[in-house]
Amino acid sequence: MSKHIFLATAIWLLLGTSLWAHEDAGMAGGFISGLTHPLFGFDHVVAMIAVGLWGAFLGSPALWILPVVFPVVMAFGGALGVLGVQIPLVETGIAASAVVLGLMVALALRPKIAIAAVIVGAFAIFHGHAHGTELPEAASPLAYSIGFVISTGLLHLAGIGFGHFTRWPQGILAVRAGGGAIALVGVGFLTGLL
């Protein structure tokens, strides 16, 4: 017990109350801006949840491979956006990601893990590029980039959490219905209805 208290106290002291002493609107604003950017784009939200959902649906090792592949490739897409490299039809790619990934879950498709990783990675470039092009305008690009990576990961986690309902028979139906709903939302974005 004393070891635990010591550890927790050490962590507290290490990150100390002096962190309260100073607020830099640029850094804090950039982090919050990055954190909320994926959340304020419904097309981003549904696609990120779909990645986690599909990973949980496919089971191990997809459960960790997909949430690992996506942020890394997304960052690559973000880097392209920062460097000003143009990628055509970014918004279409984002909407299509919701359609494809949602359908994968709705239809209970289980391709080989390598194929699943390639599909997820391909769409990640579009998402990353969309975030990356706004990065240089952010109040603090460094904090912004870390914020949206974290936010994306948390959305994956939400999808994985929902995907765990597949351990129950009704849960499988619920998860596949969720995938269908995500695909429909993607169609809405593709057609301009949303």
Added chain:
Amino acid sequence: MKRLAGQCVAAWLLLPVSNLWAHTAIEGIDALYNGILHPLIVPAHLLGLLALGLLTGQQRELRIQRVLPIFLVPLFVALLYVALGGVLIVEQLLLLWAILCGSLVALKLSLPRWILSVCLVGEGLLIGLDSVPMGLEGKDRFALLFGIFLGAGLFLMYLAMIVQRLVHPWQQIGVRVLGSWIIASSLLVLTLSLVPSSG
């Protein structure tokens, strides 16, 4: 284990995370404390230490106290070099190192001791060399650098110890996912450092 995790989470949640990004020198606190917090508020240092801490913790058979000196000694040497006026620009190399260590975390390999040692030595050297105390002289300069030595060492040790105790499969998956976040963040920060700022 659950109590430890709960305490750590509670300690973390009580902090305004956004203030971690305040700025490199925090006004109103002394140089030693600034130094202790420095590795946590410089993105390149934080990303590198996170990756290294996760990587070290993943090596379950390891005794942390045995490997910690492999990090601390090069860190000390590099800080001494900086204290005596040496300057080397290594921020981008530091970010590349974080990408390397983050990749090893994501892959969750059981590393031979020599590879982990290389990671520890490299990170220690790079953090030290990247810690040039701008505008500080005399006692404050040495106090800041000593604080960096303490802060980096403590952070690495505690993080590795916590990760070593994460035994459930879902926890280990979470560590791997964190590794990918570190890769992603480091890549973006590195890209930003290569792009000339406008205006």
